Amino acid sequence: MSTAKLTIDLTALAENWRALDARTGCETAAVVKANGYGLDAARVSRALAQAGARQFFVAVAEEGAVVRKALGPGPGISVLSGHMEGDTDLIRDHDLIPMLNSVDQMLRHMENLPSRRFGVQLDTGMNRLGMEPGEWAALRDIALAQKPVLLMSHLACADDPDHPMNRQQLRSFIEVTANNNVPRSLSATGGLLLGKDYHFDLTRPGIGLYGGLPFAEAQPVVSLSLPVIQIRDVAQGETVGYGNTWTAPRPSRIATVAAGYADGLHRALASGPLDLYAGDTACPVVGRVSMDLITADVTDLPEDPGRLDILCRHQPIDTLGDAAGTIGYEILTALGGRYAREYLA
Numbered sequence: 001m002s003t004a005k006l007t008i009d010l011t012a013l014a015e016n017w018r019a020l021d022a023r024t025g026c027e028t029a030a031v032v033k034a035n036g037y038g039l040d041a042a043r044v045s046r047a048l049a050q051a052g053a054r055q056f057f058v059a060v061a062e063e064g065a066v067v068r069k070a071l072g073p074g075p076g077i078s079v080l081s082g083h084m085e086g087d088t089d090l091i092r093d094h095d096l097i098p099m100l101n102s103v104d105q106m107l108r109h110m111e112n113l114p115s116r117r118f119g120v121q122l123d124t125g126m127n128r129l130g131m132e133p134g135e136w137a138a139l140r141d142i143a144l145a146q147k148p149v150l151l152m153s154h155l156a157c158a159d160d161p162d163h164p165m166n167r168q169q170l171r172s173f174i175e176v177t178a179n180n181n182v183p184r185s186l187s188a189t190g191g192l193l194l195g196k197d198y199h200f201d202l203t204r205p206g207i208g209l210y211g212g213l214p215f216a217e218a219q220p221v222v223s224l225s226l227p228v229i230q231i232r233d234v235a236q237g238e239t240v241g242y243g244n245t246w247t248a249p250r251p252s253r254i255a256t257v258a259a260g261y262a263d264g265l266h267r268a269l270a271s272g273p274l275d276l277y278a279g280d281t282a283c284p285v286v287g288r289v290s291m292d293l294i295t296a297d298v299t300d301l302p303e304d305p306g307r308l309d310i311l312c313r314h315q316p317i318d319t320l321g322d323a324a325g326t327i328g329y330e331i332l333t334a335l336g337g338r339y340a341r342e343y344l345a
């Protein structure tokens with residue numbers, strides 16, 4: 001068997017949701033966009049619903065349909081991209097809640113699904129999605145008369161607690177949503193961790209559920225174990241891999257494992273530092289990451305390993321992110337389709 005094994009701990013996922021929920025006095029949703037951050041939206045949503053989540057967020061309506069099939073009727077499923085042209089049937093058939101981002105989307109929703117639930121996404125300075133304060137001022141009374149179920153916005157810098165943008169967006173959110181009785185939501189994982197001022201009626205954590213920063217106390221959810229295909233001795237001065245980027249400084253033993261950039265283990269990872277783990281022992285990755293293979297220096301191990309771990313307790317998704325010059329989010333969502341996936345429940 002030469003496929004790598006990706007283990008997804010749904011118990012840890014559920015515990016992360018409960019731990020985040022316990023930090024607030026309000027309702028806690030779960031963000032399951034991008035196929036549940038790459039881990040299978042259906043399985044992830046079911047595990048989170050079992051833990052107690054009643055509100056789910058996805059990026060696009062098609063993802064909402066998948067989550068609805070997994071969960072059945074009842075839980076709220078909100079669509080962050082709103083009500084796009086062509087979404088009407090999906091929104092109606094799967095009872096989705098579009099977060100309307102513009103006057104156009106509002107008109108589309110009123111015209112096509114006048115009696116269906118919706119929320120409004122307001123831009124408070126990130127300038128990515130949502131109505132500008134001016135747009136909202138013009139539309140506010142009409143929109144409120146239709147009883148939106150949520151007013152929401154999103155923080156641009158919440159992973160940095162001291163960033164002045166956080167308080168600036170908080171003030172702006174309070175200003176544009178003041179004086180009505182519609183539930184409000186401002187915070188994803190980062191905002192939730194900023195404290196009570198940022199919680200309002202609903203928080204929307206994503207990455208923290210999956211074991212990523214900025215939720216430093218999160219339990220790791222994914223581990224990835226790679227089978228060793230071959231082990232060889234190289235003499236001092238010999239090179240390893242494409243482009244001869246690594247030269248053995250001493251007589252060395254090199255293990256070749258079965259996974260590479262086609263599996264989401266980015267080629268940029270080799271700029272490292274990056275290790276593969278034999279249990280608790282780190283073995284440095286040497287040479288380039290190729291499409292299906294990675295090489296590591298196992299000289300110092302007392303015996304040849306059968307498998308080496310690239311994601312484990314010692315090397316979580318954010319460490320891998322650092323090695324590739326990116327973030328844990330991108331490591332997770334890039335994990336490929338070639339892995340044998342095991343779900344622990």
Ligand SMILES: *Cc1c(COP(=O)(O)O)cnc(C)c1O
Nearest residue numbers: 031154188189204205206207208
């Ligand atoms: C992705 C996203 C979230 C979840 O963010 P995390 O940082 O993963 O917790 C919440 N709200 C919006 C609008 C998002 O785009």
